[in-house]
Amino acid sequence: MGGEEGICEVCSSPAKLRCTGCKTSFYCTPEHQKQDWSHHKSTCRPWSIQESAPLGRYLISTRDLDKDDVIITEAPIAFGPALHSDQRVCVGCGDPKAVVRCPGCSWPACRLSCEGLLDENRHGVECKLLAKARIIPRCDILLPLRMVILKKKHPKRWEALSALQSHEESRGPGTEAHDEAEDVYQQLEPILQAFSIGQDVMSKICGLIDINGLETNPPEGSVGIYQTACLLEHQCLANTRHGFVLDSKGRPKIVVTALRPIKKGEHLSTTYTHVLWATRARREHLQATKYFSCRCERCKDPTELGSHLGALKCPCGVGVILPKDPLDSETEWSCDLCPGLLTAQEVVELTERLGEDVENVMASAKKETLGDLYSRLLVLLHPGHQHCIAVGHSLIQLLLPNDPRKLEICRRILETTSVLDPYGGRLALYTAVALRELSFCPGEARASHLTRALDLLRFEPAGSPGDNLKKLIKFEL
Incomplete structure (x- = not known):
C-alpha cells in the first residue's frame, strides 16, 4: 500500500510501501516486507471490525494478547478544543499556553513560530476563513470548523468520520444538544453559508464530537476523533487503556494497549464514564450522552x-x-x-x-x-x-x-x-x-x-x- 513516506523496517532507507494490516510499518521493497514478516506478524494489526444489531460496529482481538501489548496506534481524523470548553488554546497545536495571536486571523497562539500555526495544511485554511469572516475568537468552535473543512476539502476523511455514530435522531429540536448545535451554527454562519452547509450537517458534526470525542493529554484540553479507537465498546470493567503522544505533525496520536491478557475473539473495550460513580449515576450519564443503557x-x-x-x-x-x-x-x-x-x-x-x-x-x-x-x-x-x-x-x-x-x-x-x-x-x-x-x-x-x-x-x-x-x-x- 502506497502513501506517505516512512523508514524501512529492514534497512532504514526512505520507504513508501506500507503494511496493509497495521498501516504503521514501512518498507522500501516487497522483498524487505517479506523478510520482516516473521518479526512483524507478532505486532501487526491485532483487531478486526465486527458489526451487530445491538452493538453496531465494534472491535474484537484477532489473536491472543498479553498485558501491555499495543493494540491501536493512530492519528486523529480531527482534533481541537472541546465543544464545552471556554479554555484559550493555540490554534496551531492546542497548547493551553496561548500568549500571542496569529498574524493572519488574530486567534490565540502559543508562539509565532508554532509549526501548526505555520502549516498550510493545519491552520492555513481555517486562518483565511476566520480572518475573512471576522469571527470573534471562541475556541470551542474550532473543532466543528475543522470538520466542515474536512467535508469540503478531504471527502475520504469525511467519509471515514461520518461513518461513526452521531445519534442525530436523539438530538432533535427541544434537546440541549440541538440548542448547542444551533449556537455553533450561528457562530460559524458566514463560513457555513459560503460552503452551503446547513443546520443538519452541523447537528451531525456536533453529534460526532459528543459521541466519539476523546479528551487528549497532550495537548491538554483538546478532543480527538479516531477512526478505529472510537469503535472500542463500553464496559464498566474495560480490558484496554489508552494514552496520547504527539506525532511528528503535533497531533495527539492515541495508543491503545491491553490492560490484561486478552483472548482471541474477545471484544475490545474501554470505559465511557467515571469508574467511581455508582451504577445509577453511570447508567444515567451513558443514556444522556451516549444514548444507550449499560447492562x-x-x-x-x-x-x-x-x-x-x-x-x-x-x-x-x-x-x-x-x-x-x-x-x-x-x-x-x-x-x-x-x-x-x-x-x-x-x-x-x-x-x-x-x-x-x-x-x-x-x-x-x-x-x-x-x-x-x-x-x-x-x-x-x-x-x-x-x-x-x-x-x-x-x-x-x-x-x-x-x-x-x-x-x-x-x-x-x-x-x-x-x-x-x-x-x-x-x-x-x-x-x-x-x-x-x-x-x-x-x-x-x-x-x-x-x-x-x-x-x-x-x-x-x-x-x-x-x-x-x-x-x-x-x-x-
Whole structure:
C-alpha cells in the first residue's frame, strides 16, 4: 500500500510501501516486507471490525494478547478544543499556553513560530476563513470548523468520520444538544453559508464530537476523533487503556494497549464514564450522552462486584440496603438482613442531598470539616459508598500518619479500586495517592507501597499531575 513516506523496517532507507494490516510499518521493497514478516506478524494489526444489531460496529482481538501489548496506534481524523470548553488554546497545536495571536486571523497562539500555526495544511485554511469572516475568537468552535473543512476539502476523511455514530435522531429540536448545535451554527454562519452547509450537517458534526470525542493529554484540553479507537465498546470493567503522544505533525496520536491478557475473539473495550460513580449515576450519564443503557456484569450486580459503591446502611444497624434490580431505575431498595424497604426516589433524594454536602465541603478541603462530613456519611452510607470514598480520599492527605482513620480509609479505598479498576487503567493516579498515604502509616511496608504506586504511574503523560507524583515517589524511594 502506497502513501506517505516512512523508514524501512529492514534497512532504514526512505520507504513508501506500507503494511496493509497495521498501516504503521514501512518498507522500501516487497522483498524487505517479506523478510520482516516473521518479526512483524507478532505486532501487526491485532483487531478486526465486527458489526451487530445491538452493538453496531465494534472491535474484537484477532489473536491472543498479553498485558501491555499495543493494540491501536493512530492519528486523529480531527482534533481541537472541546465543544464545552471556554479554555484559550493555540490554534496551531492546542497548547493551553496561548500568549500571542496569529498574524493572519488574530486567534490565540502559543508562539509565532508554532509549526501548526505555520502549516498550510493545519491552520492555513481555517486562518483565511476566520480572518475573512471576522469571527470573534471562541475556541470551542474550532473543532466543528475543522470538520466542515474536512467535508469540503478531504471527502475520504469525511467519509471515514461520518461513518461513526452521531445519534442525530436523539438530538432533535427541544434537546440541549440541538440548542448547542444551533449556537455553533450561528457562530460559524458566514463560513457555513459560503460552503452551503446547513443546520443538519452541523447537528451531525456536533453529534460526532459528543459521541466519539476523546479528551487528549497532550495537548491538554483538546478532543480527538479516531477512526478505529472510537469503535472500542463500553464496559464498566474495560480490558484496554489508552494514552496520547504527539506525532511528528503535533497531533495527539492515541495508543491503545491491553490492560490484561486478552483472548482471541474477545471484544475490545474501554470505559465511557467515571469508574467511581455508582451504577445509577453511570447508567444515567451513558443514556444522556451516549444514548444507550449499560447492562454489564457490574451494572447487573446490586453490590457492584462487592464494592458497595451505591449501598446505604440500614437503620436496623447491621444490614445493607441494596437495589433489588439495578437495571431498573424505579426499583425498590431493600435491606439484606431485615424487611426494611426504600423507594428509588427516597434513595435518589438522600444521595443527591449528601452529594451536595460533599461538593460544598470538598471545595474548601479542610481537615476538620472533611472529618466531620465523613463521620456523618458513615451513619447513613456503606463505607464503600462513592461519597465516602471521595471524601475519604481527600481526608487521608490531611491526616497525620498515626491517626487510625488514615489507615482504615486508605485500605478501604485500595479495596475499592482493586475491584473496580484492578489493572490501573482509569484510576492509576487516584490509587497511587492512596498507596503513598498508606506508606506513611506505622507498620506499613513503605517501599513496597511506593514501588506499586510507581508501577501504576508509568503511563502518566509528561508534565501531568501523575508524572509529578511519579517523580516525587522516585525521590522518596
